[in-house]
Amino acid sequence: MKYSLSSLSYHIPFLFQRSNSVPQLLQLQALLLKTALDHHQFFATQLISSLCRLSVRHAHSVLDRLPFPPSLFAWNSLIRAYAEAFQSTAAFQVFSNLRRFGAGEADFFTYPFVLKACAQSSMLGEGRVVHGLVVKAGMLADSHVRNTLLHLYGSCRTIWCAWKVFDEMRERDVVSWSCMIEACVACSQPSCAVSVFQEMRLSNINPNSVTLVSLLSACSHLTKLKMGRSIHSFILLNNIKLDISLGTALILMYNKCGQVNDSLIVFSSMEGKNLQTWTIMISGFAHHGKGKEAVSLFNQMEAASSLKPDSLLFSAILSACSHSGLVAEGQSFFSTMVDVYRIKPVMEHYGCMVDLLGRAGLVEEAYKFIKEMPVSPNNVILRSFLSACRKHGSVSESNGRKLVEQLLTEEPELGANYVLAADLSSVFGRWSEAFKLRGAVKGRRLKKVTGCSWV
DNA sequence: CTAGGGTTAG
Numbered sequence: 001m002k003y004s005l006s007s008l009s010y011h012i013p014f015l016f017q018r019s020n021s022v023p024q025l026l027q028l029q030a031l032l033l034k035t036a037l038d039h040h041q042f043f044a045t046q047l048i049s050s051l052c053r054l055s056v057r058h059a060h061s062v063l064d065r066l067p068f069p070p071s072l073f074a075w076n077s078l079i080r081a082y083a084e085a086f087q088s089t090a091a092f093q094v095f096s097n098l099r100r101f102g103a104g105e106a107d108f109f110t111y112p113f114v115l116k117a118c119a120q121s122s123m124l125g126e127g128r129v130v131h132g133l134v135v136k137a138g139m140l141a142d143s144h145v146r147n148t149l150l151h152l153y154g155s156c157r158t159i160w161c162a163w164k165v166f167d168e169m170r171e172r173d174v175v176s177w178s179c180m181i182e183a184c185v186a187c188s189q190p191s192c193a194v195s196v197f198q199e200m201r202l203s204n205i206n207p208n209s210v211t212l213v214s215l216l217s218a219c220s221h222l223t224k225l226k227m228g229r230s231i232h233s234f235i236l237l238n239n240i241k242l243d244i245s246l247g248t249a250l251i252l253m254y255n256k257c258g259q260v261n262d263s264l265i266v267f268s269s270m271e272g273k274n275l276q277t278w279t280i281m282i283s284g285f286a287h288h289g290k291g292k293e294a295v296s297l298f299n300q301m302e303a304a305s306s307l308k309p310d311s312l313l314f315s316a317i318l319s320a321c322s323h324s325g326l327v328a329e330g331q332s333f334f335s336t337m338v339d340v341y342r343i344k345p346v347m348e349h350y351g352c353m354v355d356l357l358g359r360a361g362l363v364e365e366a367y368k369f370i371k372e373m374p375v376s377p378n379n380v381i382l383r384s385f386l387s388a389c390r391k392h393g394s395v396s397e398s399n400g401r402k403l404v405e406q407l408l409t410e411e412p413e414l415g416a417n418y419v420l421a422a423d424l425s426s427v428f429g430r431w432s433e434a435f436k437l438r439g440a441v442k443g444r445r446l447k448k449v450t451g452c453s454w455v
Numbered sequence: 456c457t458a459g460g461g462t463t464a465g
Contacts, residue, residue, distance in 0.1 A: 049456075077456060112457050147458045154459090178459045185460095213460040248461045276462045283463065315463040322464085351464040380465045387465090 154183025291324025318352035358388025415444030
């Protein structure tokens with residue numbers, strides 16, 4: 001095709017819009033070079049922002065080689081693209097380059113992008129630096145910037161900083177409140193999240209689906225079934241769309257509160273489901289001893305959707321099998337995972353298998369499995385196996401003893417391990433040893449510390 | 456061209 005220069009510059013924006021591959025865009029770049037239109041900032045910007053959609057790397061190299069200072073729009077596109085590609089360090093690096101070499105200052109698009117990148121990777125130090133620049137540039141006046149700052153401190157689990165930003169806000173919109181609720185949940189303060197929500201209602205701000213996802217998460221942590229149910233009715237009454245996230249959060253809440261039947265009702269009513277949704281529903285069945293239902297749901301997923309099960313889903317289904325004594329099914333899932341889906345088993349999967357065999361009383365098989373695993377068993381697996389030994393006996397004393405020693409060496413601070421060790425010594429009739437081990441329980445924690453500091 | 460959300464063994 002032949003274009004006159006003026007008609008060419010008219011057509012180029014459309015060409016950009018139509019290009020959906022890197023080679024096509026590179027061809028366009030060649031065209032710009034040939035026609036000297038590459039010296040027009042408008043086209044350069046368009047090239048960079050189009051490239052950002054497809055290949056951040058290419059976009060970056062074009063920006064670096066521009067013969068004139070790139071537009072702020074181009075810088076912003078690049079930072080955003082890096083943030084969206086989870087390359088937070090690169091996003092921050094581009095932001096620094098913008099400040100050093102760029103023409104003009106960062107604007108109220110730049111800061112949300114770079115802050116989002118910092119939040120994603122919990123880069124608190126970098127985030128604080130950006131916060132300082134935000135203050136200096138007077139950008140706190142922008143609500144997007146303020147809300148992203150709030151999100152940053154929530155993600156970095158520095159709740160006091162989040163509160164500071166939140167308290168200093170004069171105007172709070174639904175995003176500000178949602179971010180604050182989310183920050184409380186992220187910092188293991190679910191009851192705080194609930195209070196913030198109540199305050200939000202008093203301020204006459206209406207929650208949206210994102211707010212409710214965070215709030216439901218707080219309900220799950222607190223097992224507040226009544227509140228969870230009222231959120232569910234709120235959703236139904238207000239015709240809030242049950243999207244994947246909201247539906248998943250609801251199912252999770254019902255799971256945690258022991259109401260799997262309700263989980264299933266929500267699950268069935270959802271239109272779109274992703275892998276997480278299936279995983280959560282299957283693990284709900286797993287936790288409530290409904291192994292058969294879990295297995296049938298797994299098969300249903302394989303048959304009815306194009307989703308490919310992942311490592312987490314296999315953890316869930318293996319756990320379902322082990323809790324319901326479905327030994328053959330569990331073993332079959334394990335080999336399907338390895339042979340059909342080519343997923344490399346990790347500690348969790350081995351743990352499920354040891355648990356599956358151990359609970360079923362197949363102690364020797366469990367021992368054999370542990371010995372044949374390519375990794376050394378962790379505390380969880382050791383405890384699971386030794387509990388099986390305590391219950392079903394029938395492992396040779398010397399083999400059991402070695403694993404007990406391993407457990408006590410790796411986790412000497414947990415009192416529960418000494419209880420287990422003492423019980424096993426009793427099984428083998430070593431009474432004095434059992435007595436000594438029981439003495440060691442004193443002064444040690446019986447449960448793991450979860451690190452929850454609820455207010 | 457802008458901000459916020461959910462999962463896995465014991």
